[in-house]
Amino acid sequence: MSKRSSLGFSFIFMVAILVLSFSMIGVQAQDATPAPTETPIVAEIGSGATHISFWNGLTGSDGVTLNEMLSEFAAENPDVSVTVEMIVWNTLYQKLQTAFVAGTQPDVILLHASEVPQFGSFGVLRDLSDQYTSGGGWLPDDDISATTMSGMVWDGSIYGIPLDNHGRGLWINTDMFEAAGLSTDPATAPTTYEGWVDLFQQLTLDANGNNAQSPDFDPENVVQWGFTVGEWPNVNFLGALYQHGGSFLSEDGTTITVNSEAGITALQQLVDLVYTYHVSPPAAGFDTWQGFGAGAVAVLPTGTWYRNQSLLQSDINSTAWPTYQFGENKAAWFGAHTFMIPASTEGENLDAVLRMIQWVSENQVIWASSGQVPARISAQEALDPETYPSNILLGQTFSEYGIQDPQTTVTQELLTLLDVGMQEALNGIKPADQALNDAAVLMQEALDRQ
Amino acid sequence: MARIIGQRLTEPRHSIFPFSMNLKTREAIAAYLFLSPFLIFFAIFFVRATISSVGMSFYDWRLLRPTTPYVGLDNYIDLFSDPIWWSSVIHTIYFAVVTVLGTTIVGLLAAVAVTRPIHGQGFFRVLLYIPQLMSVGAMGLVWNWLLSTQFGVINYLLSFIGIRPINWLGDPNLVIPALSLATIWWTFGFPMLIFIAGLQGIPEHLYEAARIDGANGRQIFFRITLPLLRPTILFVTVTGIISHFQVFGQPYIITGGGGPGRSSWTVVIYLYQQAWVAYRMGFGAAVAVAIAAIMAVITAFQFLVISRRVEY
Numbered sequence: 180m181s182k183r184s185s186l187g188f189s190f191i192f193m194v195a196i197l198v199l200s201f202s203m204i205g206v207q208a209q210d211a212t213p214a215p216t217e218t219p220i221v222a223e224i225g226s227g228a229t230h231i232s233f234w235n236g237l238t239g240s241d242g243v244t245l246n247e248m249l250s251e252f253a254a255e256n257p258d259v260s261v262t263v264e265m266i267v268w269n270t271l272y273q274k275l276q277t278a279f280v281a282g283t284q285p286d287v288i289l290l291h292a293s294e295v296p297q298f299g300s301f302g303v304l305r306d307l308s309d310q311y312t313s314g315g316g317w318l319p320d321d322d323i324s325a326t327t328m329s330g331m332v333w334d335g336s337i338y339g340i341p342l343d344n345h346g347r348g349l350w351i352n353t354d355m356f357e358a359a360g361l362s363t364d365p366a367t368a369p370t371t372y373e374g375w376v377d378l379f380q381q382l383t384l385d386a387n388g389n390n391a392q393s394p395d396f397d398p399e400n401v402v403q404w405g406f407t408v409g410e411w412p413n414v415n416f417l418g419a420l421y422q423h424g425g426s427f428l429s430e431d432g433t434t435i436t437v438n439s440e441a442g443i444t445a446l447q448q449l450v451d452l453v454y455t456y457h458v459s460p461p462a463a464g465f466d467t468w469q470g471f472g473a474g475a476v477a478v479l480p481t482g483t484w485y486r487n488q489s490l491l492q493s494d495i496n497s498t499a500w501p502t503y504q505f506g507e508n509k510a511a512w513f514g515a516h517t518f519m520i521p522a523s524t525e526g527e528n529l530d531a532v533l534r535m536i537q538w539v540s541e542n543q544v545i546w547a548s549s550g551q552v553p554a555r556i557s558a559q560e561a562l563d564p565e566t567y568p569s570n571i572l573l574g575q576t577f578s579e580y581g582i583q584d585p586q587t588t589v590t591q592e593l594l595t596l597l598d599v600g601m602q603e604a605l606n607g608i609k610p611a612d613q614a615l616n617d618a619a620v621l622m623q624e625a626l627d628r629q
Numbered sequence: 630m631a632r633i634i635g636q637r638l639t640e641p642r643h644s645i646f647p648f649s650m651n652l653k654t655r656e657a658i659a660a661y662l663f664l665s666p667f668l669i670f671f672a673i674f675f676v677r678a679t680i681s682s683v684g685m686s687f688y689d690w691r692l693l694r695p696t697t698p699y700v701g702l703d704n705y706i707d708l709f710s711d712p713i714w715w716s717s718v719i720h721t722i723y724f725a726v727v728t729v730l731g732t733t734i735v736g737l738l739a740a741v742a743v744t745r746p747i748h749g750q751g752f753f754r755v756l757l758y759i760p761q762l763m764s765v766g767a768m769g770l771v772w773n774w775l776l777s778t779q780f781g782v783i784n785y786l787l788s789f790i791g792i793r794p795i796n797w798l799g800d801p802n803l804v805i806p807a808l809s810l811a812t813i814w815w816t817f818g819f820p821m822l823i824f825i826a827g828l829q830g831i832p833e834h835l836y837e838a839a840r841i842d843g844a845n846g847r848q849i850f851f852r853i854t855l856p857l858l859r860p861t862i863l864f865v866t867v868t869g870i871i872s873h874f875q876v877f878g879q880p881y882i883i884t885g886g887g888g889p890g891r892s893s894w895t896v897v898i899y900l901y902q903q904a905w906v907a908y909r910m911g912f913g914a915a916v917a918v919a920i921a922a923i924m925a926v927i928t929a930f931q932f933l934v935i936s937r938r939v940e941y
Binding site for chain 1: 777798885890892907
């Protein structure tokens with residue numbers, strides 16, 4: 180190739196990539212019909228003289244829902260105004276730490292229940308025991324499930340008031356199920372790993388239309404996947420871990436136990452879905468939501484938050500199923516968005532914050548439109564089955580066999596370390612047992628440092 | 630007019646300085662006065678922070694923990710005995726070397742191409758520089774899509790020549806070259822600009838003399854252009870290594886955190902994980918000091934090796 184032609188090729192390559200980049204943005208925009216409502220980064224709600232600041236991580240459509248609720252609250256409480264800042268969760272955790280050091284923390288925050296031990300142990304949160312009826316407050320203790328309530332407590336104090344339960348479930352492409360001659364009734368879902376593999380195999384198709392049970396199936400040329408292991412592998416694994424009788428921590432909370440026999444079995448099963456049964460792409464390099472939206476995935480393991488996304492994808496017919504069962508027991512991971520109040524919030528601001536939390540808590544049925552399951556049992560029971568089928572179905576699984584993140588002061592670090600182990604196994608970098616054992620060593624070091 | 634301006638610069642009629650000073654001293658003071666806004670902020674936000682970081686690195690400092698025990702060199706001992714740190718160093722060097730080589734070569738070729746007297750020269754210079762203007766977030770998102778295994782445009786184009794989908798971001802052997810490719814496309818515009826300036830600084834009579842002597846295009850490039858560009862190449866490679874050694878955004882956004890596993894963990898991702906996920910600020914400070922030391926050594930090495938043959 181001459182110098183001139185090589186220069187020309189380089190130039191054309193650069194321009195082509197640039198043009199393709201922007202054309203892809205155009206394609207993305209065309210696919211997303213109708214466009215979701217944008218979530219503002221900062222919202223000023225109400226105009227009352229008592230001004231409170233509120234930070235949360237609801238950067239999706241759920242943030243819009245909460246802001247609408249706060250607008251109603253402000254209309255009923257004209258003396259209060261709220262500045263809401265919506266910050267991506269990981270950044271919110273970091274920003275809170277520096278804000279507490281600098282003394283610039285907000286009046287109220289919405290975090291995950293798994294953050295209660297960390298911030299509770301630092302002594303920067305207000306004890307909210309007096310908000311529950313057992314402490315003379317307004318929130319009936321028996322209106323919150325025992326599992327959810329356990330996440331509010333650290334070292335004998337109650338630091339949180341739960342807004343919701345959000346957790347794992349499956350979204351199935353009903354057209355693909357019907358094309359494969361499979362029932363879409365959640366009651367027909369398999370109850371064994373082998374049963375799920377059989378289901379996924381029937382739903383995995385190569386370019387020639389052969390499913391993964393066919394001897395002519397080409398695993399190198401799959402156009403429709405039965406399952407995906409890539410979205411939030413941690414919680415996929417945690418569900419399977421508990422289904423096999425395993426646990427995250429020892430009973431005394433001092434030893435990491437994810438690499439038990441149950442853990443290795445659970446992770447190996449997920450790995451086998453990729454490399455033995457060829458019913459899922461490897462975790463990296465495959466956008467699971469994009470795949471489901473493009474009609475390339477039949478069963479999407481995701482969460483309650485997918486409800487509104489599924490409504491947006493009007494060309495994909497889908498419905499929610501309870502999460503899979505790979506072991507002898509049932510288990511579904513869930514978390515809880517939780518109101519917490521910094522210890523520094525006092526006086527009129529504290530009064531306004533408590534009124535706001537109580538108003539939102541007593542109107543949790545509205546919150547169900549975000550896709551999440553209201554934390555209060557009374558609100559769960561008040562949901563309309565026609566409007567909120569996924570909230571009700573998945574909410575029942577959390578109540579019956581839900582599991583939460585471990586209660587430690589370093590939970591986020593532990594989950595990050597575990598996630599690396601998941602990626603190493605699910606992308607074929609390490610065998611499942613080695614990946615889990617390596618992760619467990621680092622997790623134990625982190626736990627010992629707390 | 631030129632003479633009057635020259636007089637005002639060198640012979641002010643009313644000096645702003647209260648004391649009698651010679652011209653050189655007055656010019657030096659004036660220069661420092663002009664520089665002072667930068668120097669003040671540099672001292673407060675860079676020098677002070679750097680010194681604080683060195684101090685912090687000797688403590689087990691967590692953000693919200695009330696006590697901050699002195700641990701001496703323990704953070705450094707832990708750091709240098711951590712195999713994940715060393716693999717992050719190797720990933721970073723690999724990425725920086727490939728990327729600097731790529732941006733230098735592509736930047737030089739692009740500069741040569743757009744320095745020639747062609748129609749629309751300015752348009753092509755702007756067009757080739759446009760990627761550099763993108764934020765790392767936008768660039769990362771676009772390349773995450775481009776490199777997607779099943780839905781990516783690159784795999785789609787490769788399918789026309791019979792190549793099956795490549796898992797660019799899931800294969801630990803491919804992920805850093807893929808990140809380098811994205812970064813080269815994104816950042817070659819800056820070296821291109823520097824090389825354009827360097828090429829315009831080469832006297833035309835040297836090329837004329839070479840052509841009269843019968844030199845062909847290749848000989849002219851390798852015997853005249855390239856040697857006279859050595860100072861520019863030194864600048865581009867030194868600044869490139871410093872810049873790309875601090876890579877964070879591309880692996881963090883394109884692979885979703887430095888994956889698969891830790892296959893694209895760089896030293897800054899390691900620092901981020903320690904300081905902002907584990908909140909080990911003292912340990913994070915030790916990592917930052919180590920990164921600065923490595924960069925200083927690499928830069929000194931570059932100066933020693935390349936500057937020996939640089940013709941200023």
